[in-house]
Amino acid sequence: MTTQKYKNIIIGSGEGEKYLAWHLAQSGQRTIVIERRWIGGSCPNVNCLPSKNEIWSAKVAHLVQYAGRFGITVGTASSDMAAVRKRKREMIEGLIAMHLDRYKATSTELVMGEATFTGPIRLRYG
Helix, strand or coil: CCCCCCCEEEECCCHHHHHHHHHHHHCCCCEEEEECCCCCCHHHHCCHHHHHHHHHHHHHHHHHHCHHHHCCCCCCCCCCHHHHHHHHHHHHHHHHHHHHHHHHHHCCEEEECCEEEEECCEEEEC
16 A cells, blocks of 8 residues: 555545635645545535526426416427436536546546545545
């Protein structure tokens, strides 16, 4: 097992963690982020943004349904859930790519895996 030294070790890449990591690394401090599952945390991957993406599709369908009340003539509308999911997945892929670019641009090391403390100042990850 190789031992490495870091100025900053951040476990998780959620909202607070990623911005802290990017700032520290840009300040010249050797920084590593250890992420178990979702690059950028749960918000851009499965929680906040994906749900809002689908909710917005429902809102558009609702607006079309009542367009006549506002003097707008439209044909019938139907939901294509495969297209809704595709749009959501493309958004998520774009957000992950943006996060990876930001890690690279700030020289923050990102490692996918779990972190386990093995002592007061020792951590094993991978």
